[in-house]
Amino acid sequence: MEIILSAAIGVLTASGVYLLLRPRTYQVIIGLSLLSYAVNLFIFSMGRLRVNAPPILEPGGVGDLSRYTDPVPQALVLTAIVIGFAMTALFLVVLLASRGFTGTDHVDGREQRSE
């Protein structure tokens, strides 16, 4: 499971960074989204991977840490998702405004001269 998760985070990050560096605003926003997914998974994995372990206390299991997973990264990831989502939406608005002003979806607001 560790290998699958770390590979997933790696692939998402790599694709995200690649797209972030591309010249089209649409690619940038997809890149940022992929990057934020990778980061969210990464935060989640920092609480160590556990299967079938809830992050909240069950009756009778109080004090037995082996039955629980770390709840803090789950709380953190929730916050990160909300903030990341809001920021992506905001970026989308700026992107559309830029498209409206310049008539192009190049990040610099004008096409590069062809060689």
Next chain:
Amino acid sequence: MSNWLHHLIILPILIPLMVGAAMIPIDERNRMAKGVMGFVSTLVLFVLSMVLMRAAASTEGFLAGTSVYQLGNWPAPFGIVLVLDRLSALMLCLTSGLALAAQVYSIARWHTAGHHFHSLFQLLIAGLNGAFLTGDLFNLFVFFELMLAASYGLLLHGSGPLRVKAGLHYVAINLAASSLFLIGVSLIYGATGTLNMADLAIKLSTISPENRQMVEVGAGILGVAFLVKAGMWPLSFWLPTAYSAATPPVAAVFAVLTKVGIYVILRLSLLVFGANAGVSAGFGQTLLVIGGMLTIAFGAIGVLASQAMARLAAYSVLVSSGTLMAAIGLGHSSMIAGALFYLVSSTLTISAFFLLIELVERGRDAGADVLAVTMEAYGDADEDEEVDEAGAAIPGTMAVLGLCFCLCALLLAGLPPLSGFVAKFAILSGLFGLSGAEPTPALSAADWTYVTLLILSGLSAMIAMNRVGIRTFWASIENTVPRVFVIEIAPVVVLLGACIFLSLQAGPTMRYMQATADSLLNPSGYTERVLTAPRVGGQ
């Protein structure tokens, strides 16, 4: 009674948050009402932060030294705490002072340029204050995002292709930096199991080697996120464009935004990687020194190369950031107090300059400086139609503007007798050990490079300001005198007056800065207060 006064610590976050939220449903036509609400809120904040600073500076009584506010009444490593100490009180004061000036300035005309200016402004202040007060890394992230979200809106205030393009780059780079922030925070949490800064400082001294490595990687990634904000050289290409595209009152507050990055780096490097950190002590300092110096060099060259005044001011922001970064990185404890003085003085100056630029350039064609030679061919510039102007125009406009400009030039270049000089002198005397507090160690090559760069950056600011000043005030081709209103020039005068006050009261101010530096250099006092703070109404 003392418990009740304790709640003062959270007010700098709550007041702007509530006022900002309350303004949203108010119709945009009642802009003046919003402006007055914002003004009152910022004024209250300013008074409050003065009170908090006085309290933090005292040695006994309520809120003396380092005080802790437990959110939800949870004790420190488990709950989130707000921490007020001399450094955070100083930053609160600086922020609210700048905000007050920018707010008054915006009421004259700039707040009409778009929607929800005053709400965004209040939310930005809430985010800034929160970032300065919090003692928890993840909470810092949340306040950072609050501040950034508001700053995106404010940067785009006034719209137009130039601002939208600068805004697009600004948003993209800050979103990427936020991802790095999260990765850094979660690495630190994964290795130490804590997010509380004080607890982290304690845990780092007894951590296993492989976990220490992970914390250092995390701290490095976290540091990059803050350095993007602070504008360290290879990460700062977005800054001059964004800052010079922003509307003047916004640019004036943005001057303190880079200082948030500096603040966090100063706080974390002295608290977590200070003398008690064992093997990790002084982590990342070499990078800060090199990066800081490159930033000074880049900024100084940028200042010389700038044709437009707004870009000149934006590059001055970089010089100021670089000076502070390198001062932190050099790691001489005697320099910290001078660096703090420089932080306050340079931020006030740059804000005043940003506000002044628009007044001077008003009524002139955009790009007039670039095209100065061919200007005659253009004929008279059309008067822009002015909207919703408030207040009376002041007499002797050019004289007042010119005087303010001279003061800005002296402050930016660091010439005597003003606070820019006092600040640089304090940094250098700390470096050379003139204060006599400790035996002078031999200065390294890095120290000498820093001294050289500091002085050269002052020279380049002087040259650039001279050139711009001559072109604007003496050899200007058009003789249009801009119409300037009292409430526009007053904030500039007040900010410059604050710098003059700092120069006159340099003694008491330096004592405060020295006390701040001393408490930063002895982090055990901070960690002890945070971790042993009692809960309200209980053990």
